[in-house]
Amino acid sequence: MEKQIFMKSKRWNSLLKYDFVCGMWNNRYRRAVCFGVFVFLADLSVQTCNMADIDAGYLxxxxxxxxxxxEYIRTETSIFQLPVPWLIFHGYLFFLICSYPVSDLSGCGQQIMLLSEKRERWWLGKVCWCVWNIFFYYVSFNCIMLVMSRLRGNSFKNTDGLKNVLGIDAGLVNAEEFIMIWACLPVLFSIALGLVQMVLGILIKPVAAYFFTMSYLITSVYWKSPFLLGNFAMILRNRPIITDGLSSYMGMLLCAGVSGAAIFTGRLIVKKKDILEVEK
Known part of the structure:
Protein backbone atom coordinates (compact mmCIF):
# COMPACT_ATOMS: atom_id res chain seq x y z
CA MET A 1 0.00 0.00 0.00
CA GLU A 2 2.77 2.44 0.92
CA LYS A 3 4.55 1.63 -2.33
CA GLN A 4 1.38 2.33 -4.33
CA ILE A 5 0.90 5.65 -2.54
CA PHE A 6 4.53 6.54 -3.24
CA MET A 7 4.19 5.66 -6.93
CA LYS A 8 1.00 7.70 -7.26
CA SER A 9 2.64 10.64 -5.52
CA LYS A 10 5.68 10.36 -7.77
CA ARG A 11 3.48 10.16 -10.86
CA TRP A 12 1.51 13.23 -9.75
CA ASN A 13 4.70 15.21 -9.10
CA SER A 14 6.01 14.26 -12.53
CA LEU A 15 2.77 15.41 -14.12
CA LEU A 16 2.98 18.79 -12.39
CA LYS A 17 6.60 19.19 -13.47
CA TYR A 18 5.63 18.30 -17.03
CA ASP A 19 2.88 20.94 -17.11
CA PHE A 20 5.18 23.52 -15.57
CA VAL A 21 8.00 22.96 -18.08
CA CYS A 22 5.86 22.42 -21.18
CA GLY A 23 3.50 25.24 -20.27
CA MET A 24 6.43 27.64 -19.88
CA TRP A 25 7.92 26.51 -23.19
CA ASN A 26 4.59 26.70 -24.99
CA ASN A 27 4.15 30.32 -23.83
CA ARG A 28 7.79 31.42 -24.09
CA TYR A 29 7.14 34.13 -26.68
CA ARG A 30 4.01 35.37 -24.95
CA ARG A 31 5.91 35.62 -21.68
CA ALA A 32 8.60 37.69 -23.34
CA VAL A 33 5.93 40.10 -24.56
CA CYS A 34 4.32 39.95 -21.12
CA PHE A 35 7.30 41.75 -19.59
CA GLY A 36 6.81 44.62 -22.03
CA VAL A 37 3.09 44.76 -21.22
CA PHE A 38 3.89 44.94 -17.51
CA VAL A 39 6.39 47.76 -17.98
CA PHE A 40 3.92 49.67 -20.16
CA LEU A 41 1.07 49.33 -17.63
CA ALA A 42 3.30 50.18 -14.68
CA ASP A 43 4.69 53.26 -16.42
CA LEU A 44 1.17 54.31 -17.47
CA SER A 45 -0.01 54.04 -13.87
CA VAL A 46 2.95 56.01 -12.53
CA GLN A 47 2.65 58.76 -15.14
CA THR A 48 -1.09 59.14 -14.62
CA CYS A 49 -0.87 59.28 -10.84
CA ASN A 50 2.03 61.75 -10.93
CA MET A 51 0.32 64.22 -13.27
CA ALA A 52 -1.06 66.05 -10.23
CA ASP A 53 2.41 66.14 -8.59
CA ILE A 54 1.08 64.08 -5.69
CA ASP A 55 2.84 61.00 -4.38
CA ALA A 56 0.16 58.33 -4.59
CA GLY A 57 2.68 55.61 -3.80
CA TYR A 58 2.70 52.01 -4.94
CA LEU A 59 -0.87 51.54 -3.72
CA GLU A 71 -21.29 51.83 -12.85
CA TYR A 72 -22.36 52.96 -16.31
CA ILE A 73 -25.68 54.81 -16.16
CA ARG A 74 -27.26 55.24 -19.56
CA THR A 75 -28.59 58.71 -20.34
CA GLU A 76 -29.04 60.82 -23.45
CA THR A 77 -25.64 62.42 -22.98
CA SER A 78 -23.70 59.55 -21.41
CA ILE A 79 -20.83 57.94 -23.30
CA PHE A 80 -19.84 54.35 -22.62
CA GLN A 81 -16.13 54.10 -21.92
CA LEU A 82 -13.81 51.18 -21.31
CA PRO A 83 -11.16 50.95 -18.57
CA VAL A 84 -8.36 50.30 -21.05
CA PRO A 85 -5.54 49.54 -18.54
CA TRP A 86 -7.82 47.14 -16.65
CA LEU A 87 -8.82 45.39 -19.88
CA ILE A 88 -5.22 45.12 -21.09
CA PHE A 89 -4.10 43.62 -17.79
CA HIS A 90 -6.81 40.98 -17.67
CA GLY A 91 -6.99 40.46 -21.41
CA TYR A 92 -3.32 39.58 -21.70
CA LEU A 93 -3.55 37.22 -18.73
CA PHE A 94 -6.32 35.23 -20.40
CA PHE A 95 -4.46 35.34 -23.70
CA LEU A 96 -1.45 33.87 -21.92
CA ILE A 97 -3.31 30.83 -20.61
CA CYS A 98 -5.84 30.19 -23.37
CA SER A 99 -4.12 27.67 -25.64
CA TYR A 100 -1.75 25.36 -23.75
CA PRO A 101 -4.31 22.88 -22.30
CA VAL A 102 -5.83 22.27 -25.74
CA SER A 103 -2.46 22.05 -27.50
CA ASP A 104 -1.42 19.41 -24.96
CA LEU A 105 -4.27 17.17 -26.12
CA SER A 106 -2.27 16.34 -29.23
CA GLY A 107 1.19 14.91 -29.82
CA CYS A 108 3.14 13.85 -26.75
CA GLY A 109 0.37 15.25 -24.56
CA GLN A 110 -1.72 12.20 -25.41
CA GLN A 111 1.05 9.95 -24.14
CA ILE A 112 1.22 11.94 -20.92
CA MET A 113 -2.52 11.46 -20.49
CA LEU A 114 -2.09 7.71 -20.90
CA LEU A 115 0.86 7.60 -18.51
CA SER A 116 -1.13 9.50 -15.89
CA GLU A 117 -3.53 6.50 -15.97
CA LYS A 118 -6.53 8.71 -15.19
CA ARG A 119 -7.75 11.55 -17.33
CA GLU A 120 -8.92 13.33 -14.21
CA ARG A 121 -5.31 13.50 -13.09
CA TRP A 122 -4.31 15.07 -16.40
CA TRP A 123 -7.10 17.63 -16.04
CA LEU A 124 -6.17 18.50 -12.45
CA GLY A 125 -2.63 19.06 -13.65
CA LYS A 126 -3.93 21.66 -16.09
CA VAL A 127 -6.01 23.26 -13.32
CA CYS A 128 -2.90 23.58 -11.14
CA TRP A 129 -1.00 24.99 -14.11
CA CYS A 130 -3.70 27.59 -14.71
CA VAL A 131 -3.86 28.67 -11.05
CA TRP A 132 -0.07 28.82 -10.78
CA ASN A 133 0.20 30.98 -13.90
CA ILE A 134 -2.39 33.42 -12.59
CA PHE A 135 -0.60 33.78 -9.25
CA PHE A 136 2.73 34.21 -11.02
CA TYR A 137 1.20 36.83 -13.32
CA TYR A 138 -0.04 38.95 -10.41
CA VAL A 139 3.15 38.57 -8.38
CA SER A 140 5.34 39.44 -11.36
CA PHE A 141 3.35 42.54 -12.19
CA ASN A 142 3.36 43.77 -8.60
CA CYS A 143 7.12 43.26 -8.41
CA ILE A 144 7.58 45.45 -11.48
CA MET A 145 5.17 48.02 -10.03
CA LEU A 146 7.14 48.07 -6.78
CA VAL A 147 10.39 48.59 -8.68
CA MET A 148 8.87 51.46 -10.67
CA SER A 149 7.59 53.01 -7.45
CA ARG A 150 10.93 52.73 -5.67
CA LEU A 151 12.84 54.12 -8.65
CA ARG A 152 10.74 57.25 -8.31
CA GLY A 153 11.34 57.35 -4.57
CA ASN A 154 7.66 56.98 -3.75
CA SER A 155 6.21 55.41 -0.63
CA PHE A 156 4.39 52.11 -0.43
CA LYS A 157 1.14 53.66 0.73
CA ASN A 158 -0.10 57.24 0.74
CA THR A 159 -3.81 57.43 1.49
CA ASP A 160 -3.96 61.22 0.98
CA GLY A 161 -2.38 60.96 -2.44
CA LEU A 162 -4.65 58.05 -3.28
CA LYS A 163 -7.71 60.13 -2.44
CA ASN A 164 -6.55 63.24 -4.29
CA VAL A 165 -5.43 61.48 -7.46
CA LEU A 166 -8.04 58.74 -7.76
CA GLY A 167 -10.87 59.92 -5.55
CA ILE A 168 -10.71 56.75 -3.45
CA ASP A 169 -10.54 57.15 0.31
CA ALA A 170 -8.69 53.99 1.32
CA GLY A 171 -8.61 55.24 4.90
CA LEU A 172 -12.29 54.31 5.25
CA VAL A 173 -11.59 50.68 4.34
CA ASN A 174 -10.62 48.33 7.16
CA ALA A 175 -7.76 45.86 6.80
CA GLU A 176 -9.99 42.88 6.02
CA GLU A 177 -11.91 44.71 3.30
CA PHE A 178 -8.70 46.11 1.89
CA ILE A 179 -7.15 42.64 1.50
CA MET A 180 -10.31 41.28 -0.10
CA ILE A 181 -10.89 44.13 -2.56
CA TRP A 182 -7.31 44.95 -3.53
CA ALA A 183 -5.74 41.48 -3.40
CA CYS A 184 -8.12 38.52 -3.13
CA LEU A 185 -11.02 39.39 -5.44
CA PRO A 186 -8.98 40.19 -8.58
CA VAL A 187 -7.03 36.94 -8.23
CA LEU A 188 -10.10 34.83 -7.47
CA PHE A 189 -11.94 36.38 -10.41
CA SER A 190 -9.03 35.63 -12.73
CA ILE A 191 -8.89 32.03 -11.53
CA ALA A 192 -12.64 31.55 -11.99
CA LEU A 193 -12.76 33.02 -15.49
CA GLY A 194 -9.48 31.38 -16.45
CA LEU A 195 -10.84 27.94 -15.55
CA VAL A 196 -14.07 28.64 -17.44
CA GLN A 197 -12.03 29.70 -20.47
CA MET A 198 -9.99 26.51 -20.21
CA VAL A 199 -13.15 24.38 -20.20
CA LEU A 200 -14.58 26.29 -23.17
CA GLY A 201 -11.28 25.94 -25.02
CA ILE A 202 -11.55 22.16 -24.78
CA LEU A 203 -15.23 22.19 -25.75
CA ILE A 204 -14.89 24.52 -28.71
CA LYS A 205 -11.68 26.30 -29.73
CA PRO A 206 -9.24 28.43 -27.72
CA VAL A 207 -9.84 31.41 -30.00
CA ALA A 208 -13.60 31.23 -29.48
CA ALA A 209 -13.10 30.76 -25.74
CA TYR A 210 -10.86 33.84 -25.61
CA PHE A 211 -13.42 35.84 -27.57
CA PHE A 212 -16.05 34.82 -25.00
CA THR A 213 -13.74 35.87 -22.16
CA MET A 214 -13.10 39.32 -23.60
CA SER A 215 -16.81 39.80 -24.33
CA TYR A 216 -17.55 38.84 -20.74
CA LEU A 217 -15.05 41.41 -19.46
CA ILE A 218 -16.57 44.20 -21.56
CA THR A 219 -20.09 43.20 -20.52
CA SER A 220 -19.00 43.38 -16.88
CA VAL A 221 -17.97 46.99 -17.46
CA TYR A 222 -21.34 47.82 -19.02
CA TRP A 223 -23.57 46.22 -16.37
CA LYS A 224 -23.07 46.10 -12.63
CA SER A 225 -24.32 42.68 -11.64
CA PRO A 226 -23.06 39.97 -9.28
CA PHE A 227 -23.52 37.49 -12.13
CA LEU A 228 -20.87 39.36 -14.09
CA LEU A 229 -17.86 38.51 -11.96
CA GLY A 230 -15.69 41.15 -13.60
CA ASN A 231 -17.48 43.70 -11.42
CA PHE A 232 -15.80 42.24 -8.34
CA ALA A 233 -12.38 42.73 -9.94
CA MET A 234 -13.01 46.48 -10.24
CA ILE A 235 -12.31 48.39 -7.04
CA LEU A 236 -14.89 51.07 -7.89
CA ARG A 237 -17.71 48.50 -7.98
CA ASN A 238 -17.21 47.15 -4.46
CA ARG A 239 -18.63 48.17 -1.12
CA PRO A 240 -17.58 50.21 0.92
CA ILE A 241 -15.76 52.10 -1.85
CA ILE A 242 -19.25 53.04 -3.03
CA THR A 243 -22.34 52.81 -0.84
CA ASP A 244 -24.37 50.75 -3.34
CA GLY A 245 -21.44 48.57 -4.33
CA LEU A 246 -21.34 44.80 -4.50
CA SER A 247 -20.50 42.70 -1.47
CA SER A 248 -16.90 41.47 -1.40
CA TYR A 249 -17.92 38.38 0.55
CA MET A 250 -20.49 37.47 -2.08
CA GLY A 251 -17.86 37.99 -4.76
CA MET A 252 -15.45 35.57 -3.11
CA LEU A 253 -18.18 32.94 -2.73
CA LEU A 254 -19.33 33.31 -6.34
CA CYS A 255 -15.78 33.11 -7.69
CA ALA A 256 -15.11 30.01 -5.60
CA GLY A 257 -18.38 28.46 -6.78
CA VAL A 258 -17.67 29.15 -10.46
CA SER A 259 -14.15 27.76 -10.07
CA GLY A 260 -15.47 24.58 -8.48
CA ALA A 261 -18.13 24.17 -11.17
CA ALA A 262 -15.53 24.70 -13.92
CA ILE A 263 -13.20 22.10 -12.41
CA PHE A 264 -16.03 19.57 -12.09
CA THR A 265 -17.35 20.27 -15.61
CA GLY A 266 -13.88 20.06 -17.11
CA ARG A 267 -13.33 16.73 -15.40
CA LEU A 268 -16.48 15.31 -17.00
CA ILE A 269 -15.60 16.70 -20.43
CA VAL A 270 -12.02 15.41 -20.40
CA LYS A 271 -13.21 12.02 -19.19
CA LYS A 272 -15.49 11.65 -22.23
CA LYS A 273 -13.38 13.58 -24.73
CA ASP A 274 -12.30 11.78 -27.89
CA ILE A 275 -8.72 13.03 -28.03
CA LEU A 276 -8.27 11.64 -31.54
CA GLU A 277 -10.64 14.35 -32.79
CA VAL A 278 -8.22 17.04 -31.63
CA GLU A 279 -5.58 16.01 -34.17
CA LYS A 280 -7.97 16.05 -37.12
Missing part, protein backbone atom coordinates in the same frame (compact mmCIF):
# COMPACT_ATOMS: atom_id res chain seq x y z
CA UNK A 60 -2.07 54.41 -5.88
CA UNK A 61 -0.38 53.01 -8.97
CA UNK A 62 -1.88 49.58 -8.43
CA UNK A 63 -5.29 51.07 -7.68
CA UNK A 64 -5.24 53.09 -10.89
CA UNK A 65 -4.87 49.87 -12.82
CA UNK A 66 -7.44 47.81 -10.90
CA UNK A 67 -10.04 50.50 -10.19
CA UNK A 68 -12.06 49.90 -13.35
CA UNK A 69 -14.90 52.36 -13.84
CA UNK A 70 -17.98 53.35 -11.83
Missing amino acids: GYYTYLMQGLP
Whole structure:
Protein backbone atom coordinates (compact mmCIF):
# COMPACT_ATOMS: atom_id res chain seq x y z
CA MET A 1 0.00 0.00 0.00
CA GLU A 2 2.77 2.44 0.92
CA LYS A 3 4.55 1.63 -2.33
CA GLN A 4 1.38 2.33 -4.33
CA ILE A 5 0.90 5.65 -2.54
CA PHE A 6 4.53 6.54 -3.24
CA MET A 7 4.19 5.66 -6.93
CA LYS A 8 1.00 7.70 -7.26
CA SER A 9 2.64 10.64 -5.52
CA LYS A 10 5.68 10.36 -7.77
CA ARG A 11 3.48 10.16 -10.86
CA TRP A 12 1.51 13.23 -9.75
CA ASN A 13 4.70 15.21 -9.10
CA SER A 14 6.01 14.26 -12.53
CA LEU A 15 2.77 15.41 -14.12
CA LEU A 16 2.98 18.79 -12.39
CA LYS A 17 6.60 19.19 -13.47
CA TYR A 18 5.63 18.30 -17.03
CA ASP A 19 2.88 20.94 -17.11
CA PHE A 20 5.18 23.52 -15.57
CA VAL A 21 8.00 22.96 -18.08
CA CYS A 22 5.86 22.42 -21.18
CA GLY A 23 3.50 25.24 -20.27
CA MET A 24 6.43 27.64 -19.88
CA TRP A 25 7.92 26.51 -23.19
CA ASN A 26 4.59 26.70 -24.99
CA ASN A 27 4.15 30.32 -23.83
CA ARG A 28 7.79 31.42 -24.09
CA TYR A 29 7.14 34.13 -26.68
CA ARG A 30 4.01 35.37 -24.95
CA ARG A 31 5.91 35.62 -21.68
CA ALA A 32 8.60 37.69 -23.34
CA VAL A 33 5.93 40.10 -24.56
CA CYS A 34 4.32 39.95 -21.12
CA PHE A 35 7.30 41.75 -19.59
CA GLY A 36 6.81 44.62 -22.03
CA VAL A 37 3.09 44.76 -21.22
CA PHE A 38 3.89 44.94 -17.51
CA VAL A 39 6.39 47.76 -17.98
CA PHE A 40 3.92 49.67 -20.16
CA LEU A 41 1.07 49.33 -17.63
CA ALA A 42 3.30 50.18 -14.68
CA ASP A 43 4.69 53.26 -16.42
CA LEU A 44 1.17 54.31 -17.47
CA SER A 45 -0.01 54.04 -13.87
CA VAL A 46 2.95 56.01 -12.53
CA GLN A 47 2.65 58.76 -15.14
CA THR A 48 -1.09 59.14 -14.62
CA CYS A 49 -0.87 59.28 -10.84
CA ASN A 50 2.03 61.75 -10.93
CA MET A 51 0.32 64.22 -13.27
CA ALA A 52 -1.06 66.05 -10.23
CA ASP A 53 2.41 66.14 -8.59
CA ILE A 54 1.08 64.08 -5.69
CA ASP A 55 2.84 61.00 -4.38
CA ALA A 56 0.16 58.33 -4.59
CA GLY A 57 2.68 55.61 -3.80
CA TYR A 58 2.70 52.01 -4.94
CA LEU A 59 -0.87 51.54 -3.72
CA GLY A 60 -2.07 54.41 -5.88
CA TYR A 61 -0.38 53.01 -8.97
CA TYR A 62 -1.88 49.58 -8.43
CA THR A 63 -5.29 51.07 -7.68
CA TYR A 64 -5.24 53.09 -10.89
CA LEU A 65 -4.87 49.87 -12.82
CA MET A 66 -7.44 47.81 -10.90
CA GLN A 67 -10.04 50.50 -10.19
CA GLY A 68 -12.06 49.90 -13.35
CA LEU A 69 -14.90 52.36 -13.84
CA PRO A 70 -17.98 53.35 -11.83
CA GLU A 71 -21.29 51.83 -12.85
CA TYR A 72 -22.36 52.96 -16.31
CA ILE A 73 -25.68 54.81 -16.16
CA ARG A 74 -27.26 55.24 -19.56
CA THR A 75 -28.59 58.71 -20.34
CA GLU A 76 -29.04 60.82 -23.45
CA THR A 77 -25.64 62.42 -22.98
CA SER A 78 -23.70 59.55 -21.41
CA ILE A 79 -20.83 57.94 -23.30
CA PHE A 80 -19.84 54.35 -22.62
CA GLN A 81 -16.13 54.10 -21.92
CA LEU A 82 -13.81 51.18 -21.31
CA PRO A 83 -11.16 50.95 -18.57
CA VAL A 84 -8.36 50.30 -21.05
CA PRO A 85 -5.54 49.54 -18.54
CA TRP A 86 -7.82 47.14 -16.65
CA LEU A 87 -8.82 45.39 -19.88
CA ILE A 88 -5.22 45.12 -21.09
CA PHE A 89 -4.10 43.62 -17.79
CA HIS A 90 -6.81 40.98 -17.67
CA GLY A 91 -6.99 40.46 -21.41
CA TYR A 92 -3.32 39.58 -21.70
CA LEU A 93 -3.55 37.22 -18.73
CA PHE A 94 -6.32 35.23 -20.40
CA PHE A 95 -4.46 35.34 -23.70
CA LEU A 96 -1.45 33.87 -21.92
CA ILE A 97 -3.31 30.83 -20.61
CA CYS A 98 -5.84 30.19 -23.37
CA SER A 99 -4.12 27.67 -25.64
CA TYR A 100 -1.75 25.36 -23.75
CA PRO A 101 -4.31 22.88 -22.30
CA VAL A 102 -5.83 22.27 -25.74
CA SER A 103 -2.46 22.05 -27.50
CA ASP A 104 -1.42 19.41 -24.96
CA LEU A 105 -4.27 17.17 -26.12
CA SER A 106 -2.27 16.34 -29.23
CA GLY A 107 1.19 14.91 -29.82
CA CYS A 108 3.14 13.85 -26.75
CA GLY A 109 0.37 15.25 -24.56
CA GLN A 110 -1.72 12.20 -25.41
CA GLN A 111 1.05 9.95 -24.14
CA ILE A 112 1.22 11.94 -20.92
CA MET A 113 -2.52 11.46 -20.49
CA LEU A 114 -2.09 7.71 -20.90
CA LEU A 115 0.86 7.60 -18.51
CA SER A 116 -1.13 9.50 -15.89
CA GLU A 117 -3.53 6.50 -15.97
CA LYS A 118 -6.53 8.71 -15.19
CA ARG A 119 -7.75 11.55 -17.33
CA GLU A 120 -8.92 13.33 -14.21
CA ARG A 121 -5.31 13.50 -13.09
CA TRP A 122 -4.31 15.07 -16.40
CA TRP A 123 -7.10 17.63 -16.04
CA LEU A 124 -6.17 18.50 -12.45
CA GLY A 125 -2.63 19.06 -13.65
CA LYS A 126 -3.93 21.66 -16.09
CA VAL A 127 -6.01 23.26 -13.32
CA CYS A 128 -2.90 23.58 -11.14
CA TRP A 129 -1.00 24.99 -14.11
CA CYS A 130 -3.70 27.59 -14.71
CA VAL A 131 -3.86 28.67 -11.05
CA TRP A 132 -0.07 28.82 -10.78
CA ASN A 133 0.20 30.98 -13.90
CA ILE A 134 -2.39 33.42 -12.59
CA PHE A 135 -0.60 33.78 -9.25
CA PHE A 136 2.73 34.21 -11.02
CA TYR A 137 1.20 36.83 -13.32
CA TYR A 138 -0.04 38.95 -10.41
CA VAL A 139 3.15 38.57 -8.38
CA SER A 140 5.34 39.44 -11.36
CA PHE A 141 3.35 42.54 -12.19
CA ASN A 142 3.36 43.77 -8.60
CA CYS A 143 7.12 43.26 -8.41
CA ILE A 144 7.58 45.45 -11.48
CA MET A 145 5.17 48.02 -10.03
CA LEU A 146 7.14 48.07 -6.78
CA VAL A 147 10.39 48.59 -8.68
CA MET A 148 8.87 51.46 -10.67
CA SER A 149 7.59 53.01 -7.45
CA ARG A 150 10.93 52.73 -5.67
CA LEU A 151 12.84 54.12 -8.65
CA ARG A 152 10.74 57.25 -8.31
CA GLY A 153 11.34 57.35 -4.57
CA ASN A 154 7.66 56.98 -3.75
CA SER A 155 6.21 55.41 -0.63
CA PHE A 156 4.39 52.11 -0.43
CA LYS A 157 1.14 53.66 0.73
CA ASN A 158 -0.10 57.24 0.74
CA THR A 159 -3.81 57.43 1.49
CA ASP A 160 -3.96 61.22 0.98
CA GLY A 161 -2.38 60.96 -2.44
CA LEU A 162 -4.65 58.05 -3.28
CA LYS A 163 -7.71 60.13 -2.44
CA ASN A 164 -6.55 63.24 -4.29
CA VAL A 165 -5.43 61.48 -7.46
CA LEU A 166 -8.04 58.74 -7.76
CA GLY A 167 -10.87 59.92 -5.55
CA ILE A 168 -10.71 56.75 -3.45
CA ASP A 169 -10.54 57.15 0.31
CA ALA A 170 -8.69 53.99 1.32
CA GLY A 171 -8.61 55.24 4.90
CA LEU A 172 -12.29 54.31 5.25
CA VAL A 173 -11.59 50.68 4.34
CA ASN A 174 -10.62 48.33 7.16
CA ALA A 175 -7.76 45.86 6.80
CA GLU A 176 -9.99 42.88 6.02
CA GLU A 177 -11.91 44.71 3.30
CA PHE A 178 -8.70 46.11 1.89
CA ILE A 179 -7.15 42.64 1.50
CA MET A 180 -10.31 41.28 -0.10
CA ILE A 181 -10.89 44.13 -2.56
CA TRP A 182 -7.31 44.95 -3.53
CA ALA A 183 -5.74 41.48 -3.40
CA CYS A 184 -8.12 38.52 -3.13
CA LEU A 185 -11.02 39.39 -5.44
CA PRO A 186 -8.98 40.19 -8.58
CA VAL A 187 -7.03 36.94 -8.23
CA LEU A 188 -10.10 34.83 -7.47
CA PHE A 189 -11.94 36.38 -10.41
CA SER A 190 -9.03 35.63 -12.73
CA ILE A 191 -8.89 32.03 -11.53
CA ALA A 192 -12.64 31.55 -11.99
CA LEU A 193 -12.76 33.02 -15.49
CA GLY A 194 -9.48 31.38 -16.45
CA LEU A 195 -10.84 27.94 -15.55
CA VAL A 196 -14.07 28.64 -17.44
CA GLN A 197 -12.03 29.70 -20.47
CA MET A 198 -9.99 26.51 -20.21
CA VAL A 199 -13.15 24.38 -20.20
CA LEU A 200 -14.58 26.29 -23.17
CA GLY A 201 -11.28 25.94 -25.02
CA ILE A 202 -11.55 22.16 -24.78
CA LEU A 203 -15.23 22.19 -25.75
CA ILE A 204 -14.89 24.52 -28.71
CA LYS A 205 -11.68 26.30 -29.73
CA PRO A 206 -9.24 28.43 -27.72
CA VAL A 207 -9.84 31.41 -30.00
CA ALA A 208 -13.60 31.23 -29.48
CA ALA A 209 -13.10 30.76 -25.74
CA TYR A 210 -10.86 33.84 -25.61
CA PHE A 211 -13.42 35.84 -27.57
CA PHE A 212 -16.05 34.82 -25.00
CA THR A 213 -13.74 35.87 -22.16
CA MET A 214 -13.10 39.32 -23.60
CA SER A 215 -16.81 39.80 -24.33
CA TYR A 216 -17.55 38.84 -20.74
CA LEU A 217 -15.05 41.41 -19.46
CA ILE A 218 -16.57 44.20 -21.56
CA THR A 219 -20.09 43.20 -20.52
CA SER A 220 -19.00 43.38 -16.88
CA VAL A 221 -17.97 46.99 -17.46
CA TYR A 222 -21.34 47.82 -19.02
CA TRP A 223 -23.57 46.22 -16.37
CA LYS A 224 -23.07 46.10 -12.63
CA SER A 225 -24.32 42.68 -11.64
CA PRO A 226 -23.06 39.97 -9.28
CA PHE A 227 -23.52 37.49 -12.13
CA LEU A 228 -20.87 39.36 -14.09
CA LEU A 229 -17.86 38.51 -11.96
CA GLY A 230 -15.69 41.15 -13.60
CA ASN A 231 -17.48 43.70 -11.42
CA PHE A 232 -15.80 42.24 -8.34
CA ALA A 233 -12.38 42.73 -9.94
CA MET A 234 -13.01 46.48 -10.24
CA ILE A 235 -12.31 48.39 -7.04
CA LEU A 236 -14.89 51.07 -7.89
CA ARG A 237 -17.71 48.50 -7.98
CA ASN A 238 -17.21 47.15 -4.46
CA ARG A 239 -18.63 48.17 -1.12
CA PRO A 240 -17.58 50.21 0.92
CA ILE A 241 -15.76 52.10 -1.85
CA ILE A 242 -19.25 53.04 -3.03
CA THR A 243 -22.34 52.81 -0.84
CA ASP A 244 -24.37 50.75 -3.34
CA GLY A 245 -21.44 48.57 -4.33
CA LEU A 246 -21.34 44.80 -4.50
CA SER A 247 -20.50 42.70 -1.47
CA SER A 248 -16.90 41.47 -1.40
CA TYR A 249 -17.92 38.38 0.55
CA MET A 250 -20.49 37.47 -2.08
CA GLY A 251 -17.86 37.99 -4.76
CA MET A 252 -15.45 35.57 -3.11
CA LEU A 253 -18.18 32.94 -2.73
CA LEU A 254 -19.33 33.31 -6.34
CA CYS A 255 -15.78 33.11 -7.69
CA ALA A 256 -15.11 30.01 -5.60
CA GLY A 257 -18.38 28.46 -6.78
CA VAL A 258 -17.67 29.15 -10.46
CA SER A 259 -14.15 27.76 -10.07
CA GLY A 260 -15.47 24.58 -8.48
CA ALA A 261 -18.13 24.17 -11.17
CA ALA A 262 -15.53 24.70 -13.92
CA ILE A 263 -13.20 22.10 -12.41
CA PHE A 264 -16.03 19.57 -12.09
CA THR A 265 -17.35 20.27 -15.61
CA GLY A 266 -13.88 20.06 -17.11
CA ARG A 267 -13.33 16.73 -15.40
CA LEU A 268 -16.48 15.31 -17.00
CA ILE A 269 -15.60 16.70 -20.43
CA VAL A 270 -12.02 15.41 -20.40
CA LYS A 271 -13.21 12.02 -19.19
CA LYS A 272 -15.49 11.65 -22.23
CA LYS A 273 -13.38 13.58 -24.73
CA ASP A 274 -12.30 11.78 -27.89
CA ILE A 275 -8.72 13.03 -28.03
CA LEU A 276 -8.27 11.64 -31.54
CA GLU A 277 -10.64 14.35 -32.79
CA VAL A 278 -8.22 17.04 -31.63
CA GLU A 279 -5.58 16.01 -34.17
CA LYS A 280 -7.97 16.05 -37.12
